[in-house]
Amino acid sequence: MAFxxxxxxxxxxxxxxxxxxxxxxxxxxKELEDEKEKLKNLMxxxxxxxxxxxEKSSRGITKQELIxxxxxxxxxxxxITNQKSVIFEISTRLDKVRQELVKxxxxxxxxxxxxxxxxxxxxxxYYKKEQEVVDNLISFxxxxxxIDDPS
Numbered sequence: 001m002a003f004x005x006x007x008x009x010x011x012x013x014x015x016x017x018x019x020x021x022x023x024x025x026x027x028x029x030k031e032l033e034d035e036k037e038k039l040k041n042l043m044x045x046x047x048x049x050x051x052x053x054x055e056k057s058s059r060g061i062t063k064q065e066l067i068x069x070x071x072x073x074x075x076x077x078x079x080i081t082n083q084k085s086v087i088f089e090i091s092t093r094l095d096k097v098r099q100e101l102v103k104x105x106x107x108x109x110x111x112x113x114x115x116x117x118x119x120x121x122x123x124x125x126y127y128k129k130e131q132e133v134v135d136n137l138i139s140f141x142x143x144x145x146x147i148d149d150p151s
Contacts, residue, residue, distance in 0.1 A: 005115045007111055010111060011115060018101065021097060035083065036087060039083040039084065056069075
């Protein structure tokens with residue numbers, strides 16, 4: 001009789017769910033890093049623009065150029081604010097998936113421990129029965145019974 005764990009299907013499901021959550025976590029982490037890179041680029045672009053305005057101001061800048069720079073800075077500030085919101089939303093999703101992964105991992109671990117315990121019980125019972133057979137054979141031999149030798 002082979003060992004069968006009655007919750008094997010559930011354990012397998014938990015393993016698959018854990019793998020899916022890990023993959024989702026990697027995907028969202030990558031998305032977050034990409035969005036952080038976009039924010040970094042926007043902030044660098046803003047700094048370059050500020051530097052251009054300072055440079056132009058020292059040589060003389062027209063009112064129209066100043067208005068154009070100011071409008072562009074406003075656009076960049078809005079983009080930066082929007083990008084920070086995007087990053088916050090993705091971070092929130094990432095935290096949620098991380099929590100779900102922890103939960104699924106704990107559930108999987110619980111079934112793995114249960115399987116180990118059930119397997120240990122099975123092996124103890126198996127060895128106990130095996131020892132009983134050996135003891136019966138030894139007892140039979142010493143009590144004068146014969147065992148047919150198949151060779």
